[in-house]
Amino acid sequence: MEPPSPLFVLKKAAESITDLHFWCKVSMDGKNRGSDQQSPSHLIAGYTNQGGVDIWNLHSRRVESHIPSDHGIISVWGNANGEIVSLNREGELKLFVISDDKLKFKGQIHVPNVGFCKASCLFQNNVILTAVTGEEKSSISVWNFTEQVLLWRLTPSENSMLGMVMCTKLFINDSLLLLIGGYENGSVSLWNVNEEVMMCNIALYDSVPIMCLDFNTATMCGVAGSPTEIVTKFEIRVDDNKKHGIHITKTRTLPNEGIADIKIRPDSKIIAAGGWHDGSVRIFSFKTLKPLAILKYHDGTVQSIAFYHHSDSSKQLLASGSETHKIAVWKIYND
């Protein structure tokens, strides 16, 4: 069976796409803006250079709002409250709110040492928690971004030689706020955020940086990609002494090197990985890492992958954004 073609393709600016996020905006008065209450209404896309942030309406397939930026965007995020977060190359983490079609700037903090690290956000108790790089080289700060208060600093011990922070993922498990950080030396660490304690650290790759990682709280498994041709799946296990540990459970070697972004679909069935060189989006089974499909559309690095999860699985979507200015939206394994 031939792999499917994209459902549709979005292209506006002559800039590369750096980050994508499906956004289900519910207005303050509780009314959904979209015609179909169940499907995602918007896709937030971040661009390089002066491309800023675009908010695409997925029904009209046009840009509904545009947030200009002087610097390239690294990551974008949005929640149902109409709040949008963007981080740019200069380390400006900005918060906007869209209400009644009007874009309002709500506040900004400065993030040092941005590098390549995207911001990881979590919407909890009406508060946006954001993990970004910290003051020191390998440190991570977690902010209450709604009130712009720095809550915790996750600094590894001095001689840990982790290198730069490459990617982070904030999540809650067992009422603990946890964070997985991927570092330049190829290792990942699990942090207990509230206590600012590193619970464990394990090398997934041998001295190549972790480029991307994602984690699924339902299965307690995650995946990571690197500039090499290997995808690694890992698992967080809690042993009898209530100690957390990360274990590599599976690896899969691809024919081509380099994975720019990797995401797990929230129903924990499949993974999508964006190829660095070959411009393909590779779909794997999350359970076994078995290759399922190679989606060929892009002709440049697939820099960003996003999934939209829906309880009705036929409405699940996958978006991939490439270096060569195009966003492709796919429907795959929806039954």
Add this chain to the structure above:
Amino acid sequence: MATQFNSETKWLSAIRRCHSAISRNKIDSTLLNNELIELTKLLKTESISSKIQANLQNLLENIIINADIEWVQNSLDDICVKKDSTLNQFYNSYAPRSSFLSLTSAFNKLNVGVRQHLCLKLLEEYFKNRRFSAFLLEESSKTDRKHDYQQQTITINLLSVINSLPGKIANNTHGKFSDIFHHEQFFQLLAVQTGDVLVALVNNVRKEKNVSVAFLARMIGQFCLNGKADVFLGILLPLCVANCNTDFVWRRIVQKIIYSIPERCLEPTVLFITKSLPWYGCMEWIYGDLIKKNMKFKFLLLHKFILVKCFPESNILKNIIGYVADNITTQNLVLETLKKLLSVWSDSSSIKHVSYEQHKYVTQAILICIRHLAKHQVDQNQHELTMWLAPGMSSHLDSTDPKIRRLGMIAGEVISEKANIKGTNKLEFGYEKDDETKELTDLLAIEPAPPEEYYQSLCQDFVTVKEAVISVINKPSCNIGSVTTFTTSKATFLEVLSGKTSKTKGTEGEKSKNQEIDDISEESSDSDEDDDLHPYDLSNDEVYTKVKAPMYIRDCMEGLLQQDNRDKMEICLTSAKRLIEEDPVSAGEISLELCKILLLLEDTFALDNFALLRISTMAALAAVNPEKVADYLTGEFYADNYSLQHRLDILDVLTSAAGILSATEKIDEVKNDSIQLKSNSSEVEQQESWREIVDRRIESKTRRFGKGKKKISIPRENKFGQVAGCFFYPLISAYDKRLKTMDLMGNDSIVLGRLLYSVGTIVYSATNTLAVNSMATSLLEFVIQVQFHSEAYVRQAALFCVSMAVISAGRNLVKLDIMGEVTDWIHETMYKDVNTKTRELAAQTAFMIKNYFSKELEVNR
């Protein structure tokens, strides 16, 4: 005096009575028995003079040869059933040496029969009752009389009697004899009894008794000289090594034995011992400082075993050089030997004229010498070592044999490392590593002494061998199983430490294997199969390349010219052959141009398979447009300004192009599509007979199992016929021309050899074409020019050419004068060539020519 006289008379009268009893025995059989009992009693009480000794021997012979046949039969039955008889009793108390001599001399005089059977049985009892040990002990208690030549001759005779006993018994009895007289078992028995004697001697020395080992030494030497070292010393040596490990008395005795071994027996004995000692430290225990005392021994160890002979096992070298280097007083001998070795090693003529095995042996010896060289010795002789190195390296690297080159590289690396204290000029080569190189580099490691348990196990081995031998003696029937146990225990001795390490390796290996199995089972529990998601077609998953493959051969050619684009170059090179084959017409148009580019293409990006791809592409080109390309390439072969590699490449291209062109059949897998074919021709169908229609219907309804696809070979025209001349003649046109960059008849013999192989193949490819006869003749003429080349490689190539010419042109060559000349040369090479491989090849070629021609002549008749 009076008592002696008295006892002599007693003896004489007893012997006389006995003789008369033999003649009267027919009447009374108990008479002889009584006399024998009488004699046995006398043996215990009275002493024996030499005169009586001789008389007694005569008497015993007389009994066996002349006694009444009934009495002989009775005695034999007694021995066999009761295990005892008066005769046997007498022998048991009689002196072991004399008993042995009388029995063997009697045996020699007898033919097959009851008497011989009795004699054999007595001999068997002699060995069973450990009389042989007693005999050896008796000999060892005699004092050494060096200048008693009579005694020495007797000893030599005695030894030859022992030595030839199994053979004589086998011959005289026509093969019907007891197991213990089988060759191997007999000497094993002797070895075991000798072992017991050694133990007894050591005890005697401890008790401060005098001991002589002259006879033992002679015996061991004689046995080794007669080729019994494997069986005899194979059992005895482990016992000695095991005991010498801790016991100095043992060492003293063993060394004394070795010192007393006659010179003529020294070589086989020393060779066996040196070959089988497990560690060089043991050499000292066995040999002591013999190397300083005995010039013959020194000559054997340091000259003959190292420089003249050649052994497959490196153990012997390790032992010799380790032994010499271990002692400070003999340490300088290592350096001396090394210098001798280096002079042989670096001599280009010796490399050419000595077999590879021998040269490898010399290289091994050098490596071991270098390992044992002390630092101060290196410091003093640094200059000399490097002086040998330079010519040695060049003569090795000049060799046409890659294995010789590699030997040179390994030795060169090691010598330069050792000789350079500053470490500035260490040589480093990139050679292929395999088991042989590992074997060589392993020689540089320091051998550890075997652990204590090893020696204990040797002792244990001797005990088990002894038990096995005894069990064989006591068993009347032949037991082959016990023979194998001896050989296995011997094998364990020779395996030494390596056996121990392999054991540990074995367990490790098992472990890892188990682990593997675990891994697999883990994998399978979580394999791809139990995934409920069905994959899409994954065939679009291809390895990423930046550039697209060229679609036309002209694009490909342009890509090859882009020297700065790696990906483009790689993809063009890989797809060129396919494009040429797909579109031969347009490839033919640009063939010459493309061929030039390919010939001069350099592997700037170190691509995988670069050489192979380049040559196969050029060969495909030459097959598309043979005349032009062959003309160009053969011209370039003799042109200036090419490297030797280029010329070798040209030869490769021409050879494989000839192969492509001359392939007369193309095997294709063709589907059984007869039905399809016939349905197309519906008009013809009507005219077909009913029979064909029925057949076809049957065929279409019939299912056939297990036939698979049919392989149908399609005959093809041999396209090589018309162009063979363009390939062949220009190639051999100018071989004697000397170029600035190539001297075919001189140094560049490797190109000459390859040229010969190529033209041979080209002639073979032209088989069955019109041109082949004259080509084969020209080839033989070419062979005549190079037949006495100094390089073995070239001579081998010439032999190859001859066989190719004969196969291709066959009977047309029979009557040619030149064929006679060539055959003479082959016959001469077969016997006189220095190189083993060349001799083998010549023999094969001669055999092939003979077969081929005789077949041809038969056909003619």
